[in-house]
Amino acid sequence: MQEMMIILFSAILVNNFVLVKFLGICPFLGVSKKMDSAVGMSLAVIFVMVLAKAVTYPIQTGLLVPLQIGYLQTIVFILIIAALVQLVEITLKRYVPALHQSLGVYLPLITTNCAVLGVTILNIDEKYTFFQSLLNSFGAGVGFLLALVLFSGIRQRIENNDFPAAFKGVPAVLIAASIVSLSFMGFSGVIDGLFGH
Amino acid sequence: MQYIIPVGLVTAMGLLAGGILTIADKFMAVKMDETAAKVLAALPGANCGACGFAGCADYANALAQDEEHAVKANLCTPGGDAVAMEVSSILGVEFEGSSSMIAIMKCSGSRDKTSYAMDYQGRQTCKANKLFFRGRGTCEKACLGFGDCVNVCAYDAIKLENGLAVINKYKCVGCGLCARTCPNALIEIVPDKTRVVVGCSSVDPGKVTREICSIGCIACKICEKSCKFDAIHVVDNHAVIDYTKCTNCTLCAKKCPTGVIHVFPKLAGAAQPKPQPVLAETAQAEASARQV
Incomplete structure (x- = not known):
């Protein structure tokens, strides 16, 4: 149980995919303008991350490792994830239109997102079991949500402030992102302290 | 053999994924209505x-x-x-006739009527200015005069005149974008037969309003007493017209001591051609908004 908590919370805070590992920066900067779209995107990311991990794990352990072609990991995973997300989108559109309306716009955006690919590959490097991998993927998705929601709040403050011309727009956003990222460094060590080794 | 297995595997996976997607698309297609x-x-x-x-x-x-x-x-x-x-x-339903609406402006505080309480140097939008204390006007509910409503209007119907947003009744189509944008909620969407408009939303007591604005509503209730249709009432220190009851008799406007109740002239012909949106500009604004 303790180990599970450590995996979950370190994925959310200490190893935050966006702010510490710098994966998924594109949606982080692109979709964080409004709180609504940030939440929608993040929910889609959580969903796809867990699903992608559940599908790629058996492929890795059952196909790539026995055939000794682990070097094909990246290309095979991209193929699988892209096809999977498309399939999920078609299915949702047909059977759960309400969910498709709220997630639909963001699903195609994350087909080849590096955060999704990253979580599937990094889990394997950590040698997690199937359940641990799912937990870690879920944590990574929640971390993504946390980062996006926090940052969309900051961006709304940026929008309504007067910046020097040189910093207007993207530069101001990037500087703010770096400061938020820096603040997440403060979490390293906190999780070990909380749940103990 | 060391080449055949990986190449074959990836090809097979690609074909399989493609096949599944094609079948899924066929079976679960949603027809565009x-x-x-x-x-x-x-x-x-x-x-x-x-x-x-x-x-x-x-x-x-x-x-x-x-x-x-x-x-x-x-x-x-x-x-x-x-x-x-x-x-x-x-x-295939019965035509009911559109409910034509227009926007009205509930502030008359141009620069010669009221003044600014501060020399605001920040970001030049109404929204930003409103966040800074309570806006730059001496009156809390004054038009802030940065033209957020002008920028949002797709029909070019609002102009800033002497620090006050003025709505061109003939260009306005009543879409309500400006009403939702104004941080002071000064713009209201009303039926387009409306001819009488109270040009004030002040919440200050009459004495204070008189000091800071030469035209603002002083809540004297003369209009309320003069109205024969129970259509105008003083709410929150300013007169508010109930447009479901107002008959455009303009009696209140004649009695108003500050002249803050405005009367539009009668429309010459009912069949005014509806203006078209300035689409090119809107599309450009949207495109620039989408950029990161």
């Missing part, structure tokens, strides 16, 4: 949201999916009667 497409083509495409939906496409879908016709076909105020009639004929 033909009615929705037709309705969408009939709508003006300004995506202003006056109908209460997220955009023209959203409204078209709602109309097409609604089999009991609970969603009204005449909600598109910018399109007016012409669009309402076309949409009704596509859907």
Whole structure:
């Protein structure tokens, strides 16, 4: 149980995919303008991350490792994830239109997102079991949500402030992102302290 | 052999994924509603949201999916009667006539009437200025004069005149974008037969209003007493007209001691051509908004 908590919370805070590992920066900067779209995107990311991990794990352990072609990991995973997300989108559109309306716009955006690919590959490097991998993927998705929601709040403050011309727009956003990222460094060590080794 | 297995595997996976997707697409296809497409083509495409939906496409879908016709076909105020009639004929419902609306401005505080309390140097938008204390006007509810409403109007119907947003009644289609943008909520959407407008939203007591604005409503209630139709009342220290009761008799305007109740001239001809949205500009603004 303790180990599970450590995996979950370190994925959310200490190893935050966006702010510490710098994966998924594109949606982080692109979709964080409004709180609504940030939440929608993040929910889609959580969903796809867990699903992608559940599908790629058996492929890795059952196909790539026995055939000794682990070097094909990246290309095979991209193929699988892209096809999977498309399939999920078609299915949702047909059977759960309400969910498709709220997630639909963001699903195609994350087909080849590096955060999704990253979580599937990094889990394997950590040698997690199937359940641990799912937990870690879920944590990574929640971390993504946390980062996006926090940052969309900051961006709304940026929008309504007067910046020097040189910093207007993207530069101001990037500087703010770096400061938020820096603040997440403060979490390293906190999780070990909380749940103990 | 060391080449055949990986190449074969990836090819097989690609074919399998492609096959599954093709089959899924065939079996689970959702037909784009033909009615929705037709309705969408009939709508003006300004995506202003006056109908209460997220955009023209959203409204078209709602109309097409609604089999009991609970969603009204005449909600598109910018399109007016012409669009309402076309949409009704596509859907096969009875034409009800569009509810034409216009925007009215409930502040008259131009620079010669009232003054600024601060020399504001920050970001030049009403929204930003409103966040800074309570806006730059001496009156809390004064027009801030940065023109957020001017920028949002797709019909070029609002101009800033001497620090006050002035609505051109002939260009306005009543979409309500400006009403939702104004941080002081000074713009109201009313039926387009409206001719009498109280040009003030001040919440200060009459004495204070008199000191800071030469035209503002002083809540003397003379209009309330003069109205024969119980249509005008002083609420929150300013007069408010109930447009369901107002008959445009203009008696209140004649009695008003500060002259803050304005009267529009009668429309010359009822058949004014409906203006078209300045689409090129709107599209450009949207494109620049989308950029990171």
